[in-house]
């Protein structure tokens with residue numbers, strides 16, 4: 001296994017229990033791994049194997065039941081909810097399967113939203129958001145609302161939103177799950193380019209082998225455990 | 238986070254549901270308008286009562302012919318007055334009394350030139366001007382000599398002067414009161430409305446002797462329907478009241494255990510009761526209006542709670558991209574505040590307009606004070622914070638993952 005760069009993410013014996021009836025449901029049963037800066041990782045596994053749970057923990061949206069998580073050398077369990085929010089705002093970008101755009105806001109306002117929580121002024125927000133929208137090829141559509149855009153376009157708006165604060169890591173949970181194969185390919189090409197040219201660390205969950213093939217490392221989950229963690233050759237873009 | 242962004246976000250959220258926002262605000266609009274209007278009317282009523290009390294004169298007694306019955310004084314209609322001019326003169330001699338005037342009232346038609354005017358006529362003595370603290374604007378009041386001689390002279394009120402004479406100078410003119418000619422020798426200063434809402438300037442005063450001879454010819458000579466007396470000071474009111482009672486009982490030979498054939502009433506005390514009644518009434522009006530303001534606040538809370546539930550996913554998304562709990566709290570609090578303050582603004586406009594309308598329709602001296610405006614704004618702000626806080630806090634307390642999962 002080749003792990004370029006220093007470890008950005010380091011988890012040891014990570015466990016997550018969900019209350020289920022009288023007992024608990026162990027969604028993660030001790031996951032230990034590290035991901036270095038600049039890696040492109042695909043996480044695979046059957047439905048219910050704990051992939052989303054793991055992503056939510058890595059994305060600081062949720063806290064583990066047991067085990068430790070260091071992000072960039074920092075023990076995440078020691079951070080307050082405000083500090084976690086700041087981390088999500090500045091270091092982390094999310095791309096979801098269902099896009100998760102605010103339906104009443106224009107593409108531009110959706111993309112500018114993280115900058116508002118970063119305290120950026122109104123004009124700077126609009127300028128930066130417009131620039132990122134142009135990068136994802138939607139400069140002309142900035143005043144459309146999500147409902148006026150196709151699924152692929154919506155996902156590009158969501159990617160622009162994830163990118164606007166220049167995060168070091170992007171977590172994408174089945175980003176192509178709602179897209180056709182052609183659009184999926186465009187999105188994945190864009191992700192590869194981001195990873196290659198800007199060194200953004202990418203962790204993405206997918207069910208599809210051809211999507212996972214874009215990554216250089218593949219981790220497979222089963223029943224809350226890592227059962228496979230292999231390096232793979234990058235698909236030529 | 239920057240506050241202008243918060244207001245922008247709130248404004249956007251509120252304009253997305255225009256009708257709902259408008260209906261939510263309506264509660265505040267009505268509440269604030271009601272508070273402003275009720276306070277203005279209350280203040281107007283109080284000002285009017287104060288004015289009437291001031292115009293009445295101070296430390297006043299009215300002594301009426303007729304017995305006191307339980308539950309108040311009754312002057313039996315049609316019965317002959319029991320009070321005499323000499324009673325009035327004797328009361329004046331009491332040490333605590335400053336002045337005392339017998340009054341023989343009635344109404345009569347006045348004629349001057351081609352103009353007719355119906356007004357109230359008071360037959361009385363010069364003491365009446367002292368008792369009522371009533372100055373003359375031009376000319377003078379009639380004298381004791383005029384009363385003794387039954388002179389046909391009259392002092393007219395400001396309204397009568399205006400209606401009969403217009404711009405003409407009334408002094409020295411002859412008017413007819415029920416056909417009898419009287420010379421106008423003075424015009425009274427304006428006093429405005431009395432406590433019972435009559436225009437006190439719509440009156441004519443003549444010597445009581447002349448009134449009984451020439452105007453109310455059916456009335457008993459030397460008898461007064463009532464006597465008005467003024468005590469020397471507020472402190473001497475109680476002493477004066479018992480002195481009058483004692484004096485009249487002995488003058489009228491009322492035996493022990495017999496009912497008085499007269500009634501002494503402290504007008505100043507009655508006026509104070511009227512003033513405090515008005516005060517309580519206006520407080521009550523304000524309180525009722527304030528309740529509608531609170532109801533408006535509950536309406537805001539209700540809609541904010543619905544809004545938080547509807548927008549759970551939005552909250553989750555905002556948290557995922559970096560909103561802190563307090564950013565979410567502020568977002569919903571500012572939304573509630575915007576609703577309540579815009580509602581307050583519209584309510585102020587309606588309330589002030591309504592007060593102006595009521596003032597010009599009823600002639601009540603309604604007054605929208607800056608204190609009541611400040612109070613309405615302050616209370617609306619507090620209502621926005623108070624009723625917005627609970628929904629905002631429940632939004633801020635959401636778990637990001639659960640919020641993202643909700644549909």
Ligand SMILES: Nc1ncnc2c1ncn2[C@@H]1O[C@H](COP(=O)(O)OP(=O)(O)OP(=O)(O)O)[C@@H](O)[C@H]1O
Nearest residue numbers: 018019025027045046047048049050051052053054
């Ligand atoms: N909030 C929750 N409360 C209770 N159980 C949960 C919760 N979230 C996940 N689970 C359970 O934890 C297990 C792992 O769920 P997770 O969403 O991580 O699976 P996944 O690998 O992402 O599956 P999929 O491929 O279907 O998205 C599942 O059995 C799921 O039912």
Ligand SMILES: [Mg+2]
Nearest residue numbers: 051052053173
């Ligand atoms: Mg999943």
